[in-house]
Amino acid sequence: MDLSRRQFSKIAGLATVGTVISSNAVWAANSDTLKVGLIGCGGRGTGAAEQALNADPNVVLTAMADAFSDHLEKSYESLKQKFGEKVQVENSKKFVGLDAFQKLIDSDVDVVLLATPPAFRPEHLEAAVDAGKHIFAEKPFAVDAPGLRRVMLAARKAKDKQLSLVSGFCWRYHIPKRETFSRVLDGQIGNVLAAEATYNTGELWYKERQKGWSDMEYKLRNWLYYNWLSGDHIIEQAIHSIDMLSWAMGDEAPVKVSGTGGRQKRTDKKYGNVYDHFAVTYEYSNGMKAYFLCRQQTGTSPSYAVELVGSEGKCVVDCRTGLHEIKGENPWRYDDSTKFTDENAYKKSKVKNMYQQEHDELFASIRAGKPMNDGEWMTRSNLLAMAGRMAAYTGQTISYEQALSSMEELFPGNISWKTDYDLPVAIPGVDKFK
Numbered sequence: 001m002d003l004s005r006r007q008f009s010k011i012a013g014l015a016t017v018g019t020v021i022s023s024n025a026v027w028a029a030n031s032d033t034l035k036v037g038l039i040g041c042g043g044r045g046t047g048a049a050e051q052a053l054n055a056d057p058n059v060v061l062t063a064m065a066d067a068f069s070d071h072l073e074k075s076y077e078s079l080k081q082k083f084g085e086k087v088q089v090e091n092s093k094k095f096v097g098l099d100a101f102q103k104l105i106d107s108d109v110d111v112v113l114l115a116t117p118p119a120f121r122p123e124h125l126e127a128a129v130d131a132g133k134h135i136f137a138e139k140p141f142a143v144d145a146p147g148l149r150r151v152m153l154a155a156r157k158a159k160d161k162q163l164s165l166v167s168g169f170c171w172r173y174h175i176p177k178r179e180t181f182s183r184v185l186d187g188q189i190g191n192v193l194a195a196e197a198t199y200n201t202g203e204l205w206y207k208e209r210q211k212g213w214s215d216m217e218y219k220l221r222n223w224l225y226y227n228w229l230s231g232d233h234i235i236e237q238a239i240h241s242i243d244m245l246s247w248a249m250g251d252e253a254p255v256k257v258s259g260t261g262g263r264q265k266r267t268d269k270k271y272g273n274v275y276d277h278f279a280v281t282y283e284y285s286n287g288m289k290a291y292f293l294c295r296q297q298t299g300t301s302p303s304y305a306v307e308l309v310g311s312e313g314k315c316v317v318d319c320r321t322g323l324h325e326i327k328g329e330n331p332w333r334y335d336d337s338t339k340f341t342d343e344n345a346y347k348k349s350k351v352k353n354m355y356q357q358e359h360d361e362l363f364a365s366i367r368a369g370k371p372m373n374d375g376e377w378m379t380r381s382n383l384l385a386m387a388g389r390m391a392a393y394t395g396q397t398i399s400y401e402q403a404l405s406s407m408e409e410l411f412p413g414n415i416s417w418k419t420d421y422d423l424p425v426a427i428p429g430v431d432k433f434k
Contacts, residue, residue: 034366037063037109037133039101039124041075044138045115047355048168049079052113052136053086055359056367060086063093063107065100067116067220072096098415105131111366112136115168117223118231119143119411122150129158129165134366136359138168140239140382143231145406148382155375164371166362167378169243171319173361174354176334180317180324181247188330189310195290197245198303199238203296206270214417225272227389228410228423232274234261234392235385238294242388243381244306244317245282245290251377253400254282254290254384261392263425265297273425280388292388395428408434 034056038049041064053059061079066072072094080087095103101120105112105127111134114124118140128135135158142148158165171177184192207221223229230236246252259280266276277295284290293303304319313328324334365372387403390396412421 032058034059034111034363035062035109036060036111036113037065037104037107038075038113038115039065039104040113040115040117040138041066041071042115044168045113046075046078048113048115048136048138048359049075050082051353051356051359052111052363053079053083054356055363059111059363060088062088063095063104063109064089065095065104067096067098067100069096098417102127105133110134111362114138117220117229118236119147119223119229122147122154123413125151126154129154129161129163132161132163134164134362134371136166136168136362137378139243139378140231140235140385141167141379142382142386143228143235144408144410145383145386145404146409147411148379148386149404151382152375152379155373155379158375159371159373162371163373164362164365165373165375166358166365167374168358169240169374169378169381170354170358171240171244172247172374172377173357175357176322176324177244177247177317179334180315180326181244183326183332184248184308184310184315185250188313188326188332189308189315189328190312192249192288192308192310194288194309195245195248195307197241197290197292197306199241199294200300200303201237201296202298202300202302203266203276204237216415216417216419216421219272219422222270222272225270225274226422227272227274227426228412228421230274231386231410232278232389233296234275234278234280234294234389235382237296238278238292239381239385240319241294241304241306242292242385243378245292246377246381246384248306248308248315249284249290251380252284253380254284254387256283256397256399257281257384257387257391257403258283258397259388259391260395260428261389262428273423275392275426278388278392280391282384282388390433393426393428394431394433396433398433402433406434 036052038045049061064072101124112128113136115138121141125137141151155165204224209218219226261275261278263276276297280292282290306317308315313326315326317324326332383403390403391398
């Protein structure tokens with residue numbers, strides 16, 4: 001889908017905030033047993049399948065798809081061992097290859113879980129909506145603006161068809177954060193005067209090239225390091241913090257975005273063309289500024305938090321320790337946060353797993369005939385991260401509308417194992433906004 005700026009503004013406009021619930025949902029073809037298909041059988045996809053199978057007593061996994069057979073089989077064996085008869089994937093429903101997603105969607109599944117590298121999400125989401133499937137889509141949803149516009153239109157079509165669409169922005173389904181940000185939005189810290197969000201962490205995995213791999217297979221197996229597959233780590237990983245920041249701001253769009261970034265440590269060719277750090281400033285219509293920092297550099301101080309300074313107090317949400325606290329005129333702390341002293345203690349706590357909460361609500365919405373649709377706010381957060389990358393790559397201050405209407409395409413589409421494709425590392429002041 002190649003939409004011009006003018007065409008897109010007519011069709012989509014600027015998305016408004018909110019999750020829409022309809023009381024006249026189209027039920028899945030098999031309303032007793034819900035059949036699930038997994039597209040993308042890596043670690044996150046396997047986890048999503050586990051949560052889907054735990055979400056409802058009458059859910060079965062009947063189809064799996066992945067570009068690589070070893071990924072699929074490893075995932076299948078893990079799920080079969082844990083869930084036994086709830087995993088009913090016959091060999092004929094194990095689809096392998098770059099076109100595997102369409103074969104799965106064309107099968108008789110009711111719900112699809114989309115967990116491939118982000119560049120493929122627009123095409124997969126469109127196909128799932130066209131086929132009338134309920135959807136869980138892992139974040140992010142596109143690596144460039146043309147792809148994101150496709151997702152926005154597909155999300156609206158899902159709403160029209162009364163299909164559930166739940167995003168992988170897991171913190172939106174985390175009960176302590178729901179309680180905390182609802183208080184911020186209700187004015188408990190007054191007007192937000194300044195904000196900071198961080199996602200500073202170490203380096204991630206890398207897979208050495210194996211004999212027999214084509215160049216494209218090598219890149220797909222190391223998709224994190226190519227912005228045309230991952231969107232760069234500000235979109236692929238750090239977008240969680242940007243989403244929380246957007247949530248705390250009532251999903252209001254900023255008017256200006258400026259930023260910087262680069263490669264200081266991960267400079268080897270094996271790290272493709274992505275940066276290892278970003279710093280972005282979001283400026284809002286009232287003059288308030290939000291500051292965002294992220295890096296993937298081993299040996300550096302970690303930080304994964306959102307801090308908001310208001311006219312009547314301060315709010316801190318720390319994803320590493322589980323702290324959810326408001327200080328000032330109306331002090332408050334989430335009860336379960338008080339006992340957490342480190343990240344491991346938080347993970348072992350009784351706070352309900354947000355990944356599971358996502359799927360519990362997705363399947364409950366299908367059963368109740370009241371479809372959920374996260375499309376509007378999930379694409380807004382994706383766009384905020386994308387705007388930050390655009391500003392950092394070019395060294396320019398850009399508007400939200402410019403980011404939304406960008407015509408730059410990073411992902412070429414229609415790739416094969418023999419496709420020869422790559423992009424250079426962006427250089428601020430040299431790379432131009434498109």
